[in-house]
Amino acid sequence: MTESREEAIKRLNESASSLEARHAQQESSHLAAQKVTGEAYKIIADLVGGVLVGLALGFLADRFLGITPWGIIGGVLMGFALSIYMARRTANRLMAQAKAAGVVAKSVPFDDADEDEDR
Template sequence: MTSRRMTQPDEPRDEALRRLDQRADALEARTARATQEHGAKAASYGYRLIGVLIGGVFVGLGLGAAIDVIAKTAPWGMIAGVLLGFGVSIWMAVRSAQQMTAEAAREWGPVRDLPLDDEED
């Protein structure tokens, strides 16, 4: 019965270390979990919410201005339109944020708390 050795007797020590490093790198590549970058997705969520908020106000402003022109009630139509648009945009932003939170929880897993900061000012 022959025993199997890691290095051959005539193999230089540097070559054995190089092979060991390669094997360690290969093992690390197989076992390492891929880290996900969530920054771009989180930024897109923020931009979507800003778009909903600003869009609602501008749509309300436009509808209020149209009502002012038709009914000749300036500036009350625009004021009411902006307030109504702001209210609708807040409602839509909250609903969108709930959907985004559910989507993020499905994709990224449960929310983890940040570690406590022991330093006090």
């Protein structure tokens, strides 16, 4: 009878260990998904924020320097360029982190059917 109890306890411990491992794996994948989502929102904020800051600075230049509409035009263009630079910098940092972690992007297969439709 003691053998069956020991075997039952051993099986129960193995089940608990596998359950803990599955839970830890799900939790780590959930945290990774949250991190990726946060980085995506940062890139979007960089893109929108740069244009809005450029627009505001252009508006102020128009207001105080009297160069309407060139202040807003120049501000939006400079804000757009700044936002692209910041988003690209963030994307490069993320790509470097992924490369250091050993993540390899899957290639997209070439589809001849798409090329035939264009002709």
